Amino acid sequence: MARGAPALWSTLLGLPFVVVGGWLYVGQTTYPSVIGLPFAFFGAFVVGIGAYVHVVSPTEPRLSDGEELVEKRHPTQRVARVKIVVGLPLLVATIYLLFFTTVPYVYPTATFVVGLYAFSSGLYTYWTNSLTTYYVTTRRIIKEYRFLSLVRREIPREKIRGVQERKSAIEALVGLGNVLVASGGGRSLEIRMRNMERSESFADSIRNLVSES
């Protein structure tokens, strides 16, 4: 089961599309009813993927004898929330401009493109964050992601060659950071942990792990 309640939140985000699609299909006569279908299908898509994300998540890594879990983290959903909050008003504006005014189509198209990009990007970030987990154990660093297939990347403690922290100005303002763990074996053995709250303490726990080895 994924963390949080992606099924609930996805349903809350997808249902308005289904409702608008239903209204366009049966509740208005100005436009052909078929125009409600793309809205309804997109809403159903959001609800469906949310339900799938809710039930699919990586299993806990199996720890070997003597191995202990030091820290377990998920990317924060703050970035996803911001994107969705930015996108939703633009999509509402699109509905208004498209169906309740007769302004040239370029205006609803512009709000639709920007709004849908922000909203979709937010949803994607929300779902991937829900499916991503970072583990620090006494012997390795693990990043797990599962949507259809499982992707598990890990770096043994003794191969860690560097821990890098990165914060953009905006990330610093909102209290987020990225931690990059490099193995010295090239990019294929890097683990990039994004959008983490209290990234300093997480980086410190990795550094402590390295210094103990």
Added chain:
Amino acid sequence: MKRSATRRNFLRAGVGGVLGGASLVGGVSRAVAADTVTLSGTVVAKSGAKVQNDEINTHWEDVYRNVRTDGDGYFEMEVPKNRNYTLSYYKADSRSDLEAAKNGAPHIYEFEGTFVGEEDKDIGELVLPEADIVDLRVLKPDGEPLMGAKPDYRYSGWGANPGRLSLNTDGYTVIDGASFTGLELADFGTAEVEPPAGDEYEDRTYKHQFSVDGPTEVVATVDSDGVEWSVGEADETTPKGTTTTTDETASDATSETTNRGTTPESTADSPTTREDPATATTQRGAQRGNRTNATRTTTAVESERGFFSNGPGKSDLEMLNDPFVLTVGGFVLSAAGIVHQLVRGY
């Protein structure tokens, strides 16, 4: 002396200029006349209705032209070369462009545009879709008919002949002489209502777009503040007031049949009621030339939405003038992008 010579030279130059200009205009006119080709086609109705003596309109820029179909639905007209043309259809009879007949063919319809190049062009068969009755009812807030209001219909900018439409005792729109209410339209349309003249109502024309998925009833409830529109399925079993029936209602489809290959009643450059959206004030009816007595002045702006601007001009981005294309395109791209990213991994 010197002054008279100057005057003489001026007059000679003036006369020469006028003659030269006339020659130039004549030459250009002949050149334009020779620069035309024949656009022809055959209109058939999906309902099986006979498309005979009906009116085919075309326009390019601000020039309109119309001809009638012969007994086989065939028409042809002379048009300038190398232009895009929009063709519209009016279910007409020999006396009017709005026939009081209900046969499943739309009263007004617009076909897809066509380009006519250097050669004569036969665009083949143009099919009229099945149409349904669209009743337009105009009421006061108390449910009584708003007598004196002037109803009208449009399809893609092409208007019905308002001089042939009136309200019956229940407020339903009737074609003069028809034994039924409403007009037959396919796909969609625009209802228009102009309230009675006077201080009680605003001097303007109210418009409302609607789609046609079956028998449709559009009700305009007009008061001093504006209009409230409602669109629903028409109940064809309910009596719809008294309609005026005269001997003229009989379709005279058999009269004035023309032979294939001729273009009967060709009225070159005759204007039609297609509204120019860019014109804020339109004298409808007058556009119909001598075929209608209506001379109402309205303050209507036709809402023909374009991509970059509203208006009659055809744009390269015309395909985007469809909310369905926009929404399907956007949502499909978005969903595909999300799935791709989710599958690819984080």
